[in-house]
Amino acid sequence: MELRAEDVFRPGAFPEYTYISRKSAVSNLPYEFRLSQAIKVSGFLTSLVGPSKMGKTILCEKVIGFDRIVEISGADFNGDMEFWRLVAAKAGLAYKGQFSTEHLIADTQDKYSKKEEYSLTKDKIIDYYNKENLILVIDDFHYAPGEKRMLVAQQLKDAIRRGFKAIVVSLPHRSDEAIRQNADLSGRLSLINIEAWKVEDLKEIAKIGFGKLNIHIEDNVAQMIAVESLSSPQLMQYICLNICTILEMDSSNQDTVRVELLETAYRYTTANFEYGDVVALMKKGPNTRGKNRNLFTTKDGNEYDLYELIVKSIAENPPMMKLDFDTIRKRINELIADTCKKPTQQAIKESLAKLQELLNEREDIFKVLDWKEGILYILDPLFLFYLRWGGGQEG
Ligand SMILES: Nc1ncnc2c1ncn2[C@@H]1O[C@H](COP(=O)(O)OP(=O)(O)OP(=O)(O)O)[C@@H](O)[C@H]1O
Ligand SMILES: [Mg+2]
Known part of the structure; x- marks a missing residue:
């Protein structure tokens, strides 16, 4: 039987055909x-x-x-x-219930049934x-x-x-x-x-999966998808599945994963994720109580406040799940036009702390960041992927 793409790449279920066994970097054991x-x-x-x-x-x-x-x-x-x-x-055990037993009435052939309650014990x-x-x-x-x-x-x-x-x-x-x-x-x-996935292991998902489907993929293309998957096998499976869908819809019947396809596949993949509210909340930042925020002019001629700049800096290349303060500051300064005054270190740190506070007050899906001891951890790879490729990254 010919395998279908959705059997091979399974972002939401047990990946029978693309299961990868990996080793812990610490113990070197699978x-x-x-x-x-x-x-x-x-x-x-x-x-x-x-x-x-x-x-x-x-x-x-x-x-x-x-x-x-x-x-x-x-x-x-x-x-x-x-x-x-x-x-x-x-x-599958019923904790409480009734069972009936049949008893013979003494000295007769008549029976009566007796209902008894039972309750399972912990033992x-x-x-x-x-x-x-x-x-x-x-x-x-x-x-x-x-x-x-x-x-x-x-x-x-x-x-x-x-x-x-x-x-x-x-x-x-x-x-x-x-x-x-x-x-x-x-x-x-x-x-x-469980440690984060290495690019080498993620690549295997694409290589094995496309191999099963008789679709050709170059090593460097598998590598690019693996980097974009941000250490998540789930993202890798999602992107590969979407590449298959794009190939199936393409009338030219290509059986190679071409580099030009990738960006479309990434953007299509974000359609499955619901981080619009999270991104909107982050860009808005805490309530200013009527005060105006400082605005910074960026190289592309737009004006953003510090919260919007932080969100933009997280989405920059290369994708990183762990950013130290210097990297964030550099990325922000890079975004801002040369003629414009840069935000102070203090201001950036304060905004990061406020952002974290703001997100922590909300439901689980909002808990995407951890700003701790000078390092910003992205807790949810799907969120970062959304930030990079979702509809929300423009302005
Ligand atoms: N060993 C593996 N090989 C290939 N793909 C995998 C592997 N492990 C996980 N995946 C892919 O990642 C998806 C998510 O895996 P899983 O649900 O086990 O993650 P999780 O750590 O339990 O996530 P959560 O924190 O949301 O509970 C799977 O549905 C599968 O597509
Ligand atoms: Mg789980």
């Missing part, structure tokens, strides 16, 4: 090995931490397999449902998981409300002693304290840190 090893240690909880869209969920699915994995999202803890009840439900649920060899993955733990995280950690602490196997997946810096800095769990944790 991540699959690290995770299988961690799961095998009885009595330990595995904490898997890594930046957004780096393949944490896919790694769990690959290593555990779909027949043994039971996935719960941190967001599932937003309701009132008790922890073990959720753990039971996700494994029974743990037994079931052990017997069926199931592994609980609590994914996106950062979505669980703060107070629930501690409760979950306590429940897990007790369960893992009895052979229950669980992996907690979360983003770095936020939310993993309930697990990693929990004194009760110390000495009982297997820690795995």
Whole structure:
């Protein structure tokens, strides 16, 4: 059967044909090995931490397999449902119920049926998981409300002693304290840190995938897409899929990924992302309470305030997920016309701090930056990609 592009490049699901196994730069061991090893240690909880869209969920699915994995999202803890009840439900066990038994009435042939209530206990649920060899993955733990995280950690602490196997997946810096800095769990944790993807590994997705589809791609073209993917395999998969769609629509029936296609593919890819409000909020900055902001004239003859300039500087070439203050300042100064006065260092730093504050007050999708100790971290690669290629970058 001939493969279709959407089977090969799968930005939102398990990439059966383009799964890449990579090694941790720190341990030099494949991540699959690290995770299988961690799961095998009885009595330990595995904490898997890594930046957004780096393949944490896919790694769990690959290593555990779909027949043994039971996935719960941190967001599932937003309701009132008790922890073990959720753990039971996700494994297909009814927590509470009725069963009827038939009894013979003494000295007759008549039967009567008796309804009995049952309720699964935590012990029974743990037994079931052990017997069926199931592994609980609590994914996106950062979505669980703060107070629930501690409760979950306590429940897990007790369960893992009895052979229950669980992996907690979360983003770095936020939310993993309930697990990693929990004194009760110390000495009982297997820690795995997922690092950002290297260009070399990302390139493989394009090479293998286009190879499967009999589409030719030069090494340097795969390299360009990999750089633009900002260390995210998901972006790589998205861009490659869109390239296929563009090729399919092209009547000249080309079977080569040409460089001229790339920008169109990048722009089409941003259509899937919803960062318009985030970019608008950043450009607007905090409320000025009626005061006018300083405006700077740029080399292209437009006028922007400092917040707009910061947004523009982040989007500049080359794409970077981590910018030190000097780089930001240089990029801003480069944008501004030679004849125009430049903003002070102090002003740039203050605006960065205010931007971060502004974004942190909002919903999760707004948490795209972290300005910390003189370095600006872009937390969400899709956001930076949107900034570079989305409709929002003009003025
Ligand atoms: N090992 C891999 N090889 C190829 N593609 C991958 C790999 N891992 C992830 N991807 C691609 O990246 C996408 C996102 O991966 P995944 O959902 O596992 O990321 P995540 O780190 O769990 O993200 P989030 O922080 O949003 O939960 C996958 O749907 C897949 O397209
Ligand atoms: Mg995930």
